[in-house]
Amino acid sequence: MAAWLLTCNPNGVFDLPRFRDEGNDLTSWTISQHKREVAAGDQFVLWMSGTNAGIVAHGHFTGQAAHGRPDTTYWLTDPGERDYVPLEVDQWLDRRIPKSQLAADPRMSGATILTMPGGRNPHRLNRAQWEAIHEALEAASGEDPGWDLNPGDEIRRVKLHAHYGGSTQNGISPSGTTNNILIFTAASSGHQHGYFDTWNEDGTFHYTGEGQTGDQRMVRGNKAILEHRETGKRLRLFDGARGTVRYLGEWTLDPEQPYSEDQAPATGGGDLRKVICFHLVPVRATISAPEVEIGQDYVAPDESVTPTPATQSAPDPDLVGRNLSTHRRLQNELAKQAQNRGFTALSPDVSDPDFDLAWRDTEGRLTVCEVKSLTPANEARQLRVGLGQVLDYQDQLSDRAPDVSAVLWVEREPSERRWITLCRRVGVTLAWPCQEDSVFPQ
Structure with a gap:
């Protein structure tokens, strides 16, 4: 049984995001090499190219390659007749595995997706490369083995950033050294800046974006939260802004409505301005409201x-x-x-x-x-x-x-x-x- 990597260019070739948003099932993929080698039972991963390149799905082939002409609805240019391999997607990842994570693994050395990212489909994976990708897939569906905190644990914020990266000053702190975005909420200090974070009865959490004056925009930390799936970052929520903070678990954006816009006064009670309200849902083992002491x-x-x-x-x-x-x-x-x-x-x-x-x-x-x-x-x-x-x-x-x-x-x-x-x-x-x-x- 062989292992392969299929690539998708969502900007210039095939609009995979729209294909998925409209409820379609992926049943085949175009290939232009190794046509006689692909076979039923072979494993594959699907790689999205572009700014936030990485793995978005994995599955298996269900047969040999065949020649045909596809439905052109989601193709950005007419593909003409192509060779296709039939397949079945076993899992679409909630959060993609970023290129940077795989490139840092020495077992991926020589992988053609890294040395020739514009190469033709499919890319062959050797045993070591498949092992590295398989381990990354398993880690993506569970807790990051490099994360040591459990919901409810308390830690000094300085120590938190020393271990996991990110800025010690901001309420939204993307890490450049780990696959985490650390976000901090504190009702007692947030209200003076027009931040009204709320815990809802269904266990979801509405988190106000960053920006203390003027309308908030989808830049910097706000953009990092919005794109956390595409960048492969995990959202880590903490109670408190300074000193000792308490970990409230891993969260993700609501796929149906990731955010909304509201109005709130600026810092010090100024005129109303637009604020971004992110709709967060818990991923695993997150503390719920009844388990947290009041006040x-x-x-x-x-x-x-x-x-x-x-x-x-x-x-x-x-x-x-x-x-x-x-x-x-x-x-x-x-x-x-x-x-x-x-x-x-x-x-x-x-x-x-x-x-x-x-x-x-x-x-x-x-x-x-x-x-x-x-x-x-x-x-x-x-x-x-x-x-x-x-x-x-x-x-x-x-x-x-x-x-x-x-x-x-x-x-x-x-x-x-x-x-x-x-x-x-x-x-x-x-x-x-x-x-x-x-x-x-x-």
Whole structure:
């Protein structure tokens, strides 16, 4: 039994991506040499040429080569009559095996796909070359043997990059020395830059791309995530941005909808801008929300924000302009009150809803809090939004905590007392400065 490598030029010869996207099964491939040597049972790999060259599939031949004229729908130029070998694809790889990985294996020395990448189909593989490719195929369908972290493991970020490569500064960190893209999420610091990463009920994760000012574009780290399948890179998600980070497993882009575009305020609460939201799905052994402890140690947001005109279409009116500065001051003062009274103040973790603040009492009971600034012009809207938010947070956390209390903390007493009654009716404590005893019972 022989082993072969078939090449595809998706730009100038055959549009394989469109062929696959439209649900077609690959049953044959054109060849121009070794026509009498290919036979049923021979193994093959399919190589995609171009900028991100590498192996995209493997399978076996089902017969000998035959002469014929193909359907020209997906050919970029009329191929005329050709010789074809019938085949069956055993597996399309979710993430291709990159040329660089194979070229680094000494067993691939002399492989014609590396020495003559424009050579004719098929390329013959010797025993050593097939062994190298076969091992790479097995590794592609499992965990990388060079990866030592398990979901839930914690590691200092400096040590992480020393071992796996990538920049220590960026939230998206493609490695130039390993086949990994390290991505970092931290709700407590991300919100000030307009990053609202979310963990969804179905176990998927929506991750905001990089770019703190202006519209985000599909360049640098964002482009690296989008093309991770083509480049053979694995997406590694970490909770935390600095210091010690926690590994949350390997992820991949949703093949049906890899990303969407949304709007969010710029760093410091500026005007709305376009942000890229990547739709990630877990690959293996990823920590799910119910297995992750609620919250992390409270991180105080910066109160020194340059005011900007409030934008009516902002996702949360409390996160722009004057409101943002007041919001952060109220939040930090309340967190300090909680800590002074012996409670543990918490910021949201990667698996949590985007609450402003939470705390646990000495017996471990959890309270989740939404903070709202109030002005005469926005009072009713802020109270409506805040009440809805804190009820949503309470509901999302109810599966992970047996008894979650909810507090809506506002800048001052509402002008209409009915809000106090309404909140009490749905189990929410509405309070403001000088009413700390009502939210921190002894």
